[in-house]
Amino acid sequence: MPTCRHCGSTYPREHFIHGNGPKTQVCVRCGVEQGLVSKEDVPVHFTKELANARFSAVARRYSIFLYIPFLWGLWLFTLSDVEPWGLFFLGLLVLLTLLAPVVFIYRGGRFSGDMARLSPAYDRPKGH
Ligand SMILES: [Zn+2]
Structure with a gap:
């Protein structure tokens, strides 16, 4: 390149x-x-609007992996020793953590489609 x-x-x-x-x-x-x-x-x-739209698509795709450690930290520091909500939210967090990769893979196709839509169509000119 x-x-x-x-x-x-x-x-x-x-x-x-x-x-x-x-x-x-x-x-x-x-x-x-x-x-x-x-x-x-x-x-x-890539105009500024296009770059922003692409950035927000990427942020949406990967944000779940930012939220999960945050929610685990929140649970650890606030809810872990509250009865019975600590156990309830622990179960919810485990479920969310196990579901996250599945949802991530499931939404991969839609993400690829979004990125293709947000990529300018372009034919390589002669000589390039
Ligand atoms: Zn340059």
């Missing part, structure tokens, strides 16, 4: 603008920021 001359980031070939001279080895983001190409000419450019 090539490296951008300006920001030094490494991207797949289709994330670079096409051309010679000042446009050589410049990624789409740097090309738009420096005015070498317009936003309409680079469909592969």
Whole structure:
């Protein structure tokens, strides 16, 4: 994968603008920021809204693994010695912990679909 001359980031070939001279080895983001190409000419450019939507999809997918340790900590420090709610919530936590990987795998397809929907469609131009 090539490296951008300006920001030094490494991207797949289709994330670079096409051309010679000042446009050589410049990624789409740097090309738009420096005015070498317009936003309409680079469909592969990830706008801020698109990047935010992708980030929120990823956050939604992995947030359960952040919640579970938090809930376990909450249970340990507050509810563990309360009768009978400590035992009830322990059972609930165990169930949730066992179900989390199942739900994670089950929702994988929907996540892939969301990410595909949030990826700009782009045909690699000739010469790339
Ligand atoms: Zn760049």
